[in-house]
Amino acid sequence: xxxxxxxxxxxxxxxxxxxxxxxxxxxxxxxxxxxxxxxxxxxxxxxxxxxxxxxxxxxxxxxxxxxxxxxxxxxxxxxxxxxxxxxxxxxxxxxxxxxxxxxxxxxxxxxxxxxxxxxxxxxxxxxxxxxxxxxxxxxxxxxxxxxxxxxxxxxxxxxxxxxxxxxxxxxxxxxxxxxxxxxxxxxxxxxxxxxxxxxxxxxxxxxxxxxxxxxxxxxxxxxxxxxxxxxxxxxxxxxxxxxxxxxxxxxxxxxxxxxxxxxxxxxxxxxxxxxxxxxxxxxxxxxxxxxxxxxxxxxxxxxxxxxxxxxxxxxxxxxxxxxxxxxxxxxxxxxxxxxxxxxxxxxxxxxxxxxxxxxxxxxxxx
Numbered sequence: 001x002x003x004x005x006x007x008x009x010x011x012x013x014x015x016x017x018x019x020x021x022x023x024x025x026x027x028x029x030x031x032x033x034x035x036x037x038x039x040x041x042x043x044x045x046x047x048x049x050x051x052x053x054x055x056x057x058x059x060x061x062x063x064x065x066x067x068x069x070x071x072x073x074x075x076x077x078x079x080x081x082x083x084x085x086x087x088x089x090x091x092x093x094x095x096x097x098x099x100x101x102x103x104x105x106x107x108x109x110x111x112x113x114x115x116x117x118x119x120x121x122x123x124x125x126x127x128x129x130x131x132x133x134x135x136x137x138x139x140x141x142x143x144x145x146x147x148x149x150x151x152x153x154x155x156x157x158x159x160x161x162x163x164x165x166x167x168x169x170x171x172x173x174x175x176x177x178x179x180x181x182x183x184x185x186x187x188x189x190x191x192x193x194x195x196x197x198x199x200x201x202x203x204x205x206x207x208x209x210x211x212x213x214x215x216x217x218x219x220x221x222x223x224x225x226x227x228x229x230x231x232x233x234x235x236x237x238x239x240x241x242x243x244x245x246x247x248x249x250x251x252x253x254x255x256x257x258x259x260x261x262x263x264x265x266x267x268x269x270x271x272x273x274x275x276x277x278x279x280x281x282x283x284x285x286x287x288x289x290x291x292x293x294x295x296x297x298x299x300x301x302x303x304x305x306x307x308x309x310x311x312x313x314x315x316x317x318x319x320x321x322x323x324x325x326x327x328x329x330x331x332x333x334x335x336x337x338x339x340x341x342x343x344x345x346x347x348x349x350x351x352x353x354x355x356x357x358x359x360x361x362x363x364x365x366x
Contacts, residue, residue, distance in 0.1 A: 001365060003027070004081045004105075006037035006072070006096050007088070008056070010045050014207075015288050016087055016112050019148075019172050023085075023364070024052060026357050030365045035079060037072065037096070065095050073099040081105055085364060089113035089285070091134035091156055092127070094141065101141040108364065109138060110170070111147035111156035114307070115283035119210040146170050146363065148286040149307040168363065171309075172288045173356035174295055176343065181297035182272045189266070189273035193234075193259065200231040200335055203274035203298075205267060205289045206281075208239030213303070215245055216280040216321055221254040223328035231331075233258045236270060271296040275335040280321050281306055290316075291351050297341040299334035301327055312347035315340055 008020055020036070027034045034054050038045070039061035046056040059071035076084060076099060084100035086093075087110045100107040116131070118124045138145075139158050145167045147153030153162050153169065161167055187197070195201060202224065206212045214235075221233050235245075235258055242260070249255045264270060267289075271277065277293035277300045284306045291310055293300050299315040311318065315337045319327055349355050 001031075001082050002033045002035075002079065003083045003085055003364065004035050004037065004076060004079060006059075006084075006086045008036045008038050008045060008049075009040055010042045015172065015285075018288075019112075020087065022173055022353070022356060023360060024049075024054065026360045027365065028052070029357075030361055032365045035075075035081075037075065039068070062093055062095065069095040069099050072096045073103055076100060076103045076105055083108060083364070086110065087112055088156070090116065090127075091131040091138055094134050094138050097138055097141040106143045107141060108144045108146065109142040109156070111145075111152040111285065113211075113283070113285040114149070114151040114155040115211060117209045117211040142166075144168075144363065148172055149284075149309050151283075151307045152285040168359075169309075170359050170363065171351050171356065172286055172291075173353045174288060174291045174351045175353055176295045176348070176351075179268050179271065179292050179295035181341075182269070185269040186272040189269050193273070195232055195273070200228050200332065201234060201273055201275050202231060202331055203234040203236070203270065203277050203293075204279065205236040205270070205277075205293075206279070206287075207237050208241035208245060210241075211282055211284065212239075213280045213282045213321060214239075214241055215248055216324060217278070218245060218248045218252050218254060218258070219324035220278065220280070220327045220331075221249065221258050222252045223325045224331060225254060225257060227328050227332060231257060234261060234270065234274065235259065236261045236264050236267070238263050267292065268296060271298055274298050275338055276301060276331050278327065278331070279303060279306065280319075280327070282321065284310075286310060288351075294341070294343055295351075297338070299337050299341050301330055301334060309350075312343050312350065313341060314344060315342075 036056050041058040049056045057075045060067035084105045085108045086096045097107050139161050145161050208214050224231050249258045277298045279302045281303045294313040302318050303321050304318040
């Protein structure tokens, strides 16, 4: 079997890319051949995929819908694929599905978001209207409809699709064995960052953009300083809004307590260094970093706009993103419960690698 997969950006750089790496691992075990599409070609990614026996095909991005359609259709025609598998975030990203439909290739769609990462409300309204028009076409061109959460499914597909037997939630996997509480890692990271063992450490990991609501982190830090002036906030990640968030931190007088660490590869160790993990997102498909934090034994405060499917520990609470003072008050309370943190046994299988492997084998590679 040969499957064309869209869309990869830079491997290891996002939740979707890490998910696609898991897809590739399972495909190799099943003896299935994969090739990938990208609209932002990266030499390192191409080289890594080539070592895995996969081709990476550049296609025009969706700012040129017709060009994107033509490029994808050409790849499908020349590669003689048995299936096409498109991982997308908006109904607007539908041209790959049309290309597969027009080539007679069965099309599997996978929703990975539940909103639009656009700060300007007028642009969001216009794009939302366009997405509403596009949604029924996905229903027509797709054959199987997957989502990383119920919210993501409702965002990408019509109600009729979500109620049908062609729709299924496939949870992203977390390697819980690599994310267990580790006191040695906790001490090492705090020592590296010059943070005392008794200091209250709050953490956030994610990109910088409208969806992640990063400016709210500054509001939390400002309010937390009133509760515990010695508290530190670790901010891990990068993105377009990062310089502006750093400026906002300086204007709020919390630049010394907010540590902007950029992109890091030692996420498990960083999680262990935290007393509380915060995720005040405006929306998410299924924030796997929240699952990772809980697996690492870190109490979590998560936006109530995020699907409750990611709440898998008794030491996780969902809060509204309208009151940073409430978050600041809850942080010390949750930090005191750190020793009790851990995934509930009834939720352990939901995000397990074995479950994802079984799902992919049954859905994609059957």
